[in-house]
Amino acid sequence: xxxxxAQTNLSAYLRGDLPLDQRSAxxxxxxxxxxxxxxxxxxxxxxxxLVQTETPPVPSGFERRxxxxxxxxxxxxxxxxxxxxxxxRMASAPMHAAAAAVLVxxxxxxxxxxxxxxxxxxxxxxxxxxxxxxxxxxAYNLDYLGDAPGGSLADSYLALxxxxxxxxx
Amino acid sequence: MLGVRDGDLFAxxxxxxxHQAEAWRVAYRFTGDAAEAEDLAQQAFxxxxxxxxxxxxxxxxxxYLYQVVTRRCLDHRRKKRPVLMEVLPECATDAPTPGEEAxxxxxxxxIQSALAALPADYRMAVVLRYFEGLSxxxxxxxxxRSVKAVERLxxxxxxxxxxxxELFRGKMR
Numbered sequence: 255x256x257x258x259x260a261q262t263n264l265s266a267y268l269r270g271d272l273p274l275d276q277r278s279a280x281x282x283x284x285x286x287x288x289x290x291x292x293x294x295x296x297x298x299x300x301x302x303x304l305v306q307t308e309t310p311p312v313p314s315g316f317e318r319r320x321x322x323x324x325x326x327x328x329x330x331x332x333x334x335x336x337x338x339x340x341x342x343r344m345a346s347a348p349m350h351a352a353a354a355a356v357l358v359x360x361x362x363x364x365x366x367x368x369x370x371x372x373x374x375x376x377x378x379x380x381x382x383x384x385x386x387x388x389x390x391x392x393a394y395n396l397d398y399l400g401d402a403p404g405g406s407l408a409d410s411y412l413a414l415x416x417x418x419x420x421x422x423x
Numbered sequence: 424m425l426g427v428r429d430g431d432l433f434a435x436x437x438x439x440x441x442h443q444a445e446a447w448r449v450a451y452r453f454t455g456d457a458a459e460a461e462d463l464a465q466q467a468f469x470x471x472x473x474x475x476x477x478x479x480x481x482x483x484x485x486x487y488l489y490q491v492v493t494r495r496c497l498d499h500r501r502k503k504r505p506v507l508m509e510v511l512p513e514c515a516t517d518a519p520t521p522g523e524e525a526x527x528x529x530x531x532x533x534i535q536s537a538l539a540a541l542p543a544d545y546r547m548a549v550v551l552r553y554f555e556g557l558s559x560x561x562x563x564x565x566x567x568r569s570v571k572a573v574e575r576l577x578x579x580x581x582x583x584x585x586x587x588x589e590l591f592r593g594k595m596r
Binding site: 267269270272274300301303305307309312313316319320323324325327340 | 435440448451452469530534552553556557558559585588
């Protein structure tokens, strides 16, 4: 950077309005140019002193230590509070596929079991009640109650015995 | 930053490599101690990682990082017992030094001790403006204050530092 450019940029530099690359170039120029430094001192004495100081470079291996801390912290977080959403975000594509497959198989198994255990139809219910009545009449020697009219005391007794709702009409 | 938000550690590594100098400079200039500065800069990056799922890109990432580092530094100073100095340590004399390099080292030490003697928020204002080149608006975001408030802080910090650094200005003329 030449002196005229540097001196033009001094105001923007002091306001903090210079883009990063221009700022770095100006600082480098000011450290080597006494004339421009004196110009800066006339506007902002503190800036002219501070611009000459060097900050030590970032310690070597800093990013490695940050990453190691990040990895250890992340594994601790996962162990303490597992969250499905967080897991989904962090998992790889094969893990996503495996999770989806497990979900589909689980749903299919649930549907199959539910279908097998579905409630019996009305016809099947009536058939099973008739079978239960026949069995009960034979088992307890209650043949004589077989012709009991619907709604009678005998019919109610038979309904209780065969788990039938209501008496015969 | 979007990659970091999705839990990508490689993206986080790139972020650290790109911005480590800024975090380190602020922390070092604020504390004046390399070990403390490294610890604070590391904490700031871990905070960025933790908060990544909630991050919304309302400003440049650099501004956001300055905000995180500034908070870490100021919180650290609040927790730490302050060292009260009735008189600032002597740092520069009129005695001649062996060479320019020794001069520079002495000057840097003196500036750092003058900065250390400032109240924490004055010091942070000086660091963000003079070492990092932030505008008043960016400083206001980083420090969580209004633009007018940071301008006032800067003015007071200049007044506090000026007598201490007068000698260097004299040497420059």
